[in-house]
Amino acid sequence: MAENPSKSRPGQADAQQAAEWAQQGAAGRNRAAALLLDTWLRRLIAYLAYHGRVAEATAEDLAAESITDFVLKPQPRDCPADVWLMTIARNKLIDHAREKNAAKRGGGKAEQALDEDDLLELLDTGHGHSEMPAWVRRCVHLAAAEMQRTEPRHAEVLRMACEGWSAEEVAVHFGAPADAVTDKHKAAARDRIYRAVLIAREMFAPCKE
Numbered sequence: 402m403a404e405n406p407s408k409s410r411p412g413q414a415d416a417q418q419a420a421e422w423a424q425q426g427a428a429g430r431n432r433a434a435a436l437l438l439d440t441w442l443r444r445l446i447a448y449l450a451y452h453g454r455v456a457e458a459t460a461e462d463l464a465a466e467s468i469t470d471f472v473l474k475p476q477p478r479d480c481p482a483d484v485w486l487m488t489i490a491r492n493k494l495i496d497h498a499r500e501k502n503a504a505k506r507g508g509g510k511a512e513q514a515l516d517e518d519d520l521l522e523l524l525d526t527g528h529g530h531s532e533m534p535a536w537v538r539r540c541v542h543l544a545a546a547e548m549q550r551t552e553p554r555h556a557e558v559l560r561m562a563c564e565g566w567s568a569e570e571v572a573v574h575f576g577a578p579a580d581a582v583t584d585k586h587k588a589a590a591r592d593r594i595y596r597a598v599l600i601a602r603e604m605f606a607p608c609k610e
Contacts (some may be wrong), residue, residue, distance in 0.1 A: 416482035558597040
């Protein structure tokens with residue numbers, strides 16, 4: 402199966418429409434929120450519940466807050482609407498985990514170090530150093546959004562790696578027959594992951610300084 406770079410991501414059109422409506426005053430923001438609640442709420446809840454390991458009620462609250470922030474906050478230039486919405490949701494998850502950990506520890510100084518494992522974890526799951534300073538988290542997510550814009554194929558593979566996809570699963574996603582994945586298919590999948598991580602290291606380098 403050949404890759405199709407022009408193929409839109411699930412929910413991309415709805416998010417873009419909502420972003421346009423959100424700029425049209427109170428009535429537009431209401432339309433945007435209604436559209437996202439209809440088309441994105443369940444997707445966000447599932448994402449947040451799975452990656453944050455939180456109760457569905459908590460995930461629903463975080464998802465609703467993400468949609469509200471999306472409608473009210475200006476969208477960064479050159480950042481696709483759906484990527485921006487997911488960035489907001491990931492930040493909500495990270496903030497929730499940070500607050501939860503801070504409560505358990507009775508507060509404390511946020512860690513400053515950021516290694517490559519943290520970058521991968523912060524990208525998609527919100528785990529790792531959940532008390533990372535806000536500027537670091539923002540840097541990571543802006544870098545992730547930039548990678549999604551300029552290197553969408555590699556960004557997709559990196560997302561799979563963050564979510565724990567096996568080489569076999571990646572191979573099937575990119576066209577290998579599900580019932581006949583060969584070592585060659587797996588090697589190609591591992592190469593995709595390796596190249597995606599190399600690009601990510603370069604793009605996220607400023608976040609480690």
